Amino acid sequence: MEARKRLGDLLVESGLITPQQLNQVLSEQKETGMKLGDLLIERGYITEQQKIELLEFLLGIPHVQIRRQQIDEKSVRLISEQMAKKYMALPLRQENGKLIVAMLDPLDYYALDELRLSTGFPIEPVIATKDDLIRAISGYFGVHQSEEVVLEEMKEEELEEVNVENDAAPIVRLVNQTIMQAVTLGASDIHIDPGENGGNIRFRVDGVLRTVKEYPVNMLNVITARLKILGNLNIAERRLPQDGRFELNVDQHKVDIRLSILPTVHGEKVVLRLLDASQMKKDISHLGFSKENYELFQSMIAAPYGLVLITGPTGSGKTTTLYAALSQLNRDDVNIITVEDPVEFQLKGINQVQVNTSTGLTFSNGLRSILRQDPNIIMVGEIRDKETAEMAIRAALTGHLVLSTLHTNNAIGAINRLIDMGVEPFLVSSSLLGVVGQRLVRRICPECKTEIEISPEASDLFATYGIKYSQLYMGKGCVHCNYTGYRGRLAIQEVFAPDERVKRMVVQGKTDSELKEWTMNKGFAPMFVDGLQKVAAGLTTIPELLRVTINESLGQGGIGE
Numbered sequence: 001m002e003a004r005k006r007l008g009d010l011l012v013e014s015g016l017i018t019p020q021q022l023n024q025v026l027s028e029q030k031e032t033g034m035k036l037g038d039l040l041i042e043r044g045y046i047t048e049q050q051k052i053e054l055l056e057f058l059l060g061i062p063h064v065q066i067r068r069q070q071i072d073e074k075s076v077r078l079i080s081e082q083m084a085k086k087y088m089a090l091p092l093r094q095e096n097g098k099l100i101v102a103m104l105d106p107l108d109y110y111a112l113d114e115l116r117l118s119t120g121f122p123i124e125p126v127i128a129t130k131d132d133l134i135r136a137i138s139g140y141f142g143v144h145q146s147e148e149v150v151l152e153e154m155k156e157e158e159l160e161e162v163n164v165e166n167d168a169a170p171i172v173r174l175v176n177q178t179i180m181q182a183v184t185l186g187a188s189d190i191h192i193d194p195g196e197n198g199g200n201i202r203f204r205v206d207g208v209l210r211t212v213k214e215y216p217v218n219m220l221n222v223i224t225a226r227l228k229i230l231g232n233l234n235i236a237e238r239r240l241p242q243d244g245r246f247e248l249n250v251d252q253h254k255v256d257i258r259l260s261i262l263p264t265v266h267g268e269k270v271v272l273r274l275l276d277a278s279q280m281k282k283d284i285s286h287l288g289f290s291k292e293n294y295e296l297f298q299s300m301i302a303a304p305y306g307l308v309l310i311t312g313p314t315g316s317g318k319t320t321t322l323y324a325a326l327s328q329l330n331r332d333d334v335n336i337i338t339v340e341d342p343v344e345f346q347l348k349g350i351n352q353v354q355v356n357t358s359t360g361l362t363f364s365n366g367l368r369s370i371l372r373q374d375p376n377i378i379m380v381g382e383i384r385d386k387e388t389a390e391m392a393i394r395a396a397l398t399g400h401l402v403l404s405t406l407h408t409n410n411a412i413g414a415i416n417r418l419i420d421m422g423v424e425p426f427l428v429s430s431s432l433l434g435v436v437g438q439r440l441v442r443r444i445c446p447e448c449k450t451e452i453e454i455s456p457e458a459s460d461l462f463a464t465y466g467i468k469y470s471q472l473y474m475g476k477g478c479v480h481c482n483y484t485g486y487r488g489r490l491a492i493q494e495v496f497a498p499d500e501r502v503k504r505m506v507v508q509g510k511t512d513s514e515l516k517e518w519t520m521n522k523g524f525a526p527m528f529v530d531g532l533q534k535v536a537a538g539l540t541t542i543p544e545l546l547r548v549t550i551n552e553s554l555g556q557g558g559i560g561e
Contacts, residue, residue, distance in 0.1 A: 006036075006107065007036055007051070007055075010054060010055075010058060011054065017040065025040055037104070037105055052129070055107070055127055061126065064126045064128055066132045066133070070093060071092050071140070072093040075094055075099060078121075079091060079115065079118055079119060083115070083118060084137045084141060087103070087111035088103065088130065088133050089111060090128070099124065100124050101115060101123050102126050102127070103133075104127075104129075104130055135181070135185070141177075171222050174223070175226045178201065178213075179248055179255075179274070180248075181212070185205055186206070186488070187274060188274060189203070189271060189274065190204075190270075190271070191204070192269065192271075194217065194220055194264060194266040194267030198214060198215060198220075199214070199216075200213065200214055200215075206442045206443075206486055206487070207315065207440055207489060217266075220267065221267065231243075231259040232244055233259070233261065239263055243258070243260050243261070244261075245342065255274055255276050257272050257275070258273040282320060283324060284324045284325060284328055287324055287491055287493075288491040289493060289495075290530055290533065292495075293436075293494070296495045300495075301325050304401065305399045306401060306402070306432070306433035307396040308401070308402070308403050308404075308436075309383075309405065309406050309435045309436070310435075310436045310438070311410070311437045313407065316438055317440050318405045322379060322403055323344075326379055327347065329377055329401075336350045336375065336377045336378075336379070337350070338378070338381070339355060339363055339381060340353070340354065340379070340381035341363070341382070342355075363388040364385070364387040367391045367392065368391060371391075371395055376401065378392075378395055378402045378403070379402075379403045380404040381404070382404065382407075383406050383418075389418055389423050393418075393428065396431040396432075397427070397431050406418070410437045411437035411494050412516050414435045414437075415432070415512075416511075428506055429507050435496045436496075438494075438527070439491070439492055441545055441548055442488070442544050443486060443540055444485065444539065445475035445480055445487040446487070448480070449473050449538070450473060450476050454472050458542055461542070462536065467536050471538070472535065472536075472538075474541050475487070490540065492548075493527060494524070501518060502518060502519065528549045
């Protein structure tokens with residue numbers, strides 16, 4: 001029977017994968033327990049869109065976008081949340097005596113039988129994407145029900161009487177489900193913004209904020225109260241800023257959450273920074289360095305002593321790059337100590353110190369103590385002042401490899417930033433091994449990636465920098481990328497290693513523009529050029545590159561969609 005064929009057989013017959021690839025993934029499936037389709041997509045053998053199109057074409061199973069479907073809540077509640085998550089399935093409605101169910105894998109006959117027995121209806125499956133199902137299941141189980149119960153509670157009770165401590169309380173489920181939804185969507189931050197008559201909850205996904213919920217003011221107050229309890233903060237204090245931290249387990253992995261609360265004229269604004277430890281475990285080769293920049297960075301961190309800086313604004317991936325370097329350098333024969341604020345991820349075999357200003361443990365004091373611990377490699381979370389800068393530089397000059405971050409707009413600007421802090425130019429020139437400047441740009445969604453016509457302005461831009469290209473791309477928008485055309489991010493970098501001439505220029509007090517002119521003549525590739533090379537490789541777009549960088553040579557006008 002055609003409908004009883006396995007997904008792997010269909011993919012081989014259609015020529016999307018080879019029998020060898022199928023056998024390899026089937027053997028991995030026995031070890032991991034993952035679904036075959038998920039493994040094939042994770043290995044890059046097929047895309048989710050290819051799988052959907054195959055099932056739709058060969059078996060006639062329709063593909064739906066859940067957000068555009070008419071959903072009957074009574075039908076949704078025919079199954080439990082656990083069953084929905086276990087089988088990645090969501091009942092949509094009843095038609096002609098059958099239950100229409102959106103599924104990730106409509107060939108999972110065990111799941112179909114379980115759903116039929118549980119609901120009492122014959123099941124008619126339709127296909128939906130994994131992200132679409134996760135969003136819908138998160139929305140219809142937990143959050144949706146909790147909102148109704150919490151609002152009902154607050155009609156009869158004052159804010160102080162709503163239970164925000166009992167783990168079974170509706171508000172607790174609502175907060176947990178909101179955080180889980182943000183993690184599922186790949187958000188880096190959750191913003192709770194109060195207004196005069198209500199407020200919004202926004203997620204920052206791939207560096208861009210978008211509103212996901214609107215709530216009345218009293219609901220926001222209860223959510224904030226619950227978050228204060230999780231962060232071990234003073235629930236009664238509403239006039240002063242507060243900072244906290246807590247952990248939450250999401251889908252069997254730990255998410256570390258930093259909590260910041262700021263009083264505003266309309267109430268307390270809350271920002272949650274979501275730190276997924278699994279995202280920190282990256283190899284340097286996976287950070288998006290070009291071949292030249294990769295070799296230059298590797299030579300810097302292989303040096304026995306000196307100062308290496310990572311620069312860029314907040315949220316540009318500096319910490320990820322630092323941790324990748326530390327993970328590579330972490331060996332039994334070296335002593336690595338860090339001083340951080342905060343310690344974002346605990347690295348096995350590395351001694352990490354948490355800054356605590358209330359007890360006097362600052363970056364500079366911590367660094368001073370570290371030097372008495374016989375370190376080989378030191379990581380300073382951030383250089384913020386003259387004292388920390390001088391301590392880091394003197395450590396670099398006395399036989400230690402020092403890694404740190406600095407807030408500057410580009411790599412070359414790090415030199416004069418240190419001098420502006422009050423560090424002597426000869427100390428900077430003597431200690432500095434190199435600087436990495438980086439930004440994060442959004443990656444074109446692979447599911448809706450499409451070729452675009454190349455404009456004359458874009459063609460001139462590539463010609464100016466001597467970059468070859470064959471075709472440019474953009475994402476037209478689909479359910480996988482929430483119709484943005486982008487999914488995920490990648491880094492664009494510039495790596496600056498001062499030569500002897502540059503070091504003399506630093507001591508002579510030369511400006512950033514003079515330093516840049518010399519290094520450009522010696523082959524230095526600015527961040528914008530690295531970004532253009534990634535546009536030419538079909539990874540991102542010119543508008544996205546211009547959003548996060550400044551093209552100093554040509555300006556930003558005229559380079560369009």
